Amino acid sequence: MxxxxxxxxxxxxxxxxxxxxxxxxxxxxxxxPAPEPGPEPKPEPKPEPQPEPKPEPKPEPKPEPQPEPECKDVAPNCRHLIYLCNDTLYAPLMTLLCAQTCGKCGEG
Incomplete structure (x- = not known):
């Protein structure tokens, strides 16, 4: 040697x-001098691939609430005329002029 x-x-x-x-x-x-050969080094384990995170689904947009048609009294004296709301002769006129007072909002 x-x-x-x-x-x-x-x-x-x-x-x-x-x-x-x-x-x-x-x-x-x-x-x-060359070193004595030793045991083969163990290969480092490869990390397992991580799954890509999936984006969270976006919630479907909720429809915007539609404003209700404005329901208000047009005449200034509706509170004094409330007794005419159900009168067969004046009911159509009271619904037109005093809808809020007569409770006719949302009725066609």
């Missing part, structure tokens, strides 16, 4: 080697 050092003083080796004393004799060894 080793070769003997050469030269007049037995201190010379081939290029890339150096002369060392091993058990009393001078031997040539490489400058950087």
């Amino acid at each position: 080793f070769s003997a050092c050469t030269g007049p003083n037995r201190d010379q080796c081939a290029t890339g080697q150096k002369c060392v004393t091993v058990e009393g004799s001078k031997e040539c060894i490489g400058e950087n």
